[in-house]
Amino acid sequence: MFVESVVRWGTWSILLQFGLGVSAGVCPSRCVCRPEAKEVSCSGKHFLSVPEGFSSDARRLDFSHNKIKTVSRRQFSGLTQLQDLDLSDNIISMIEVEAFQGLQNLRTLRLKNNRLKIIPVGVFSGLSSLRFLDLSQNEILVFLDYTFKEMVNLQMLEAGENDLVFISQRAFYGLQNLQELNIDRSNLTAIPTEALSQLQSLTHLQMLRLTITALPNNAFRRLHRLRSLLIANWPALDTIASNSLIGLNLTSLVITSCNLSAVPYSAIRQLAYLRFLDLSYNPITVIQGNLLGDLLRLQELHLVGGSLLRIEPGAFRGLVHFRMLNVTSNQLSSLEESVFHSVGNLQVLRLDGNPLACDCRLLWVVRRRLRLNFDGHQPTCFSPDAVRLRKFKDFSEKELPRLFTCRPARILDRRPQEARVEEGTTVLFSCKADGDPLPSITWISSNKKVVSPTGRVRVLHNGTLEVRFAQVQDSGTYQCLVGNAAGNDSLNVGLHVKGLPRNRTIPFYSDEGWVESSNTQAANSSAQMAKPYPFDAKTLIIATTMGFLSFLSSVAICFVFMFFWSQSKGQIKHTATIDFVPRSSMGGGGGEGDGGRFTMKLI
Known part of the structure; x- marks a missing residue:
């Protein structure tokens, strides 16, 4: 009797676990059912279509890795409790309108890696509770207007790795709660600005592997809640308009593996809430001084794998919250302390992978080698030979003053240079300097302006000042300034240009460059031009x-x-007289009638 009771109790227990529906076919053939979790897995069972016979209280269905081609209208209408549906990794090319009608509690829908080319309007009808939708790795060409209009609670949309060429302006209409959108590896050639402007709750936008060449002004307008923008692997992107990011309140901006040759200062300066900036893998050669001061909350800057040759003094001036700099794998030879607002705030510094010259400019880093976090990658000296390939951690405090040294910049030839020349003469002023590290050479003109490497008055690559075809207004004192991390030096030179008599030949500038002409010829030309x-x-x-x-x-x-x-x-003759005989009024023969005459005037 006791055994019979146990068997009976066990039978009822099993029936209860299966929802009292085993005989009704709650678990289709070849599928694996987990009644306690209300899950059904039909993954990898070679189904050609969606099977039937599921328990109405199932919460999760997995049809991934099959060969399903079509999802019919109201295919899952009886599964009112379903929350998670996985149709990924099939060969679905057609989903009929209202295919998911009745799944009012569905939260997650995965259609990844199928063969969808277009999604008709109405396919997602009835999915008002959906939170996550994955359409990635399909062949979708276009998102039509109102494709997602009933998905009012959708929070995340994966749309990457499709053949998208166009996103209609109202394609995202109705996605008022969407927070994250991923568009990866598509054929878009321009930012779908109008479509994105429908997503006013968007906080994270990821756009990878696109062929877009520029970010235009107002590219992301109306996305006031956007906090994270990720742009990566756009090899043709070389232009970022100054107002392309206007209106955004980003805290994180990533623009990596593109073709930017300079930091987009004008575009990012208005991002007052920015904390994280990553410009890695761009051919950027310099971080200029005093141009990042508007990013008051910036904490991290990553510029890995670029072409950095130098970071100018004052580059991070004013950034009181700056904590981390990662410039690994660039071409930096040094990093001066004056780059930072306060080195006491710096916590993480990545300098590895650079040809570092271990001299006085890096002494401040080595002295903080125990307090600074190098993230497990110790910087290594590249030069001079005495310390080549030595890691910073290997130096003792005692040897630092002897090894990490610099020689102040000095001008080698300090003999006075005074040039008194006639107008039209080309003048050269030498300024050779020495020091370790190699000093920079700057010339200041007589009107207190820095002389550029181009123009009639210019600085040659060896530091020589050249004044071509000197003019009277070029007269004055010029100053050569040389400097490095250890010190500065200067030298003044004088130029006095005398005007030529009227009959002398002087050079003048024409459309074809500098040519020579005499004053007499010029006067004759002027006289000829003056003849009325x-x-x-x-x-x-x-x-x-x-x-x-x-x-x-x-x-x-x-x-x-x-x-x-x-x-x-x-x-x-001004008139003409004409005689005539009128026709008889009766038909047939008849006698001749009386004739007539009239006169007409000739014109």
């Missing part, structure tokens, strides 16, 4: 006389013609 007439008075009189005679001849001919015409006028 191209011929003299004699020529003018002859021309006037000939014109007057031609006029008289024409008048005489007209009078002769009028004379002969008036003489022949009397012989012209």
Whole structure:
């Protein structure tokens, strides 16, 4: 009796676990059912279509890795408790309208890695509770207007790795709660600005592997809640308009593996809430000084694998919250302490992978080697030879003053240079300097401006000042400034240019460059240009006389013609008389009627 009771109890327990529906076919053939979790797994069972016979209280269905081609209308209408549906990794090319109608509690829908080319409007009808939708790795060409209009609670949309060429302006209409959108590896050639502007709750936008060449002004307008923008692997992107990010309140901005040759200062300066900035794998050569000061909350800057040659003093001035700099795998030879607002705030520094010159400029880093976090990658000296390939952690405090040294910059030849020349002469002023590290050379003109490497007055690559075809206004004192991390030096030179007499040859600038012309020739040219007439008075009189005679001849001919015409006028007849015989009013033969005559005037 006891055994019979146990068996009976076990039977009822099993029936309860399966929802009292085993006989009703709650678990289709070849599928694995987990009644306690209300899950059904039909993954990898070679189904050609969606099987039937599921328990109405199932919460999770997995049909991934099959060969399903079509999802029919109201395919899952009886599964009102379903929350998770996985149809990924099939060969679905057609989903009929209202295919998911009735799944009012569905939270997650996965359609990844199928063969969808287009999604008709109405396919997602009834999915008002959906939170996550994965459409990635399909062949979708376009998102039509109102494709997602009933998915009012959708929070995340995966749309990457499709063949998207166009996103209609109202494609995202209705996605008022969407927070994250991923668009990866598509054929879009421009930012779908109008479509994105529908997503006013969007906080994270990821756009990877696109062929877009530029970010235009107002590219992300109306996305006021966007906090994270990730742009990566756009090899053609080389332009970021100054107002492309206007209106955004980003805390994280990533623009990596693109073709930016400079930090987009004008575009990012308005991102007052930015904390994380990553510009890695761009051919950026310099971080300029005093141009990042508007990013008051910036904490991290990553520029890995670029072409950085230098970071100028004051580059991070004003950034009181700056904590981490990662510039690994660049071409930096040094990093001066003056780059930072306060090195005491710096916590993480990545300098590995750079050809570092271990001299006085890096002494501040080595002295903080125990407090700074190098993230497990110790910087290594590249030069000079005495410390080559030594890691920073291997230096003792005692040897630092002897090894990490610099020689102040100094001008080698300090002999006075005074040039007194005539106008049009080319003048060269030498300024050779020495020091370790190699000092920079700057020339200041007589009007207190920095001389550039281009123009008539320029600085040559070896530091020499060249004044080509000197003019009187070039006269004055020029100053050569040399400097490095250890010190500065300067030298003044004088230039006095004397104007030439009027009959001397002087150079002048034309459209074809500098050419030479004499003052006499120039004066003659000016005199010729000043003549009001191209011929003299004699020529003018002859021309006037000939014109007057031609006029008289024409008048005489007209009078002769009028004379002969008036003489022949009397012989012209001005009227004509015509005789006629009217036709009889009766048909057939008849006698002749009386004739008539009329006169008409000739014109």
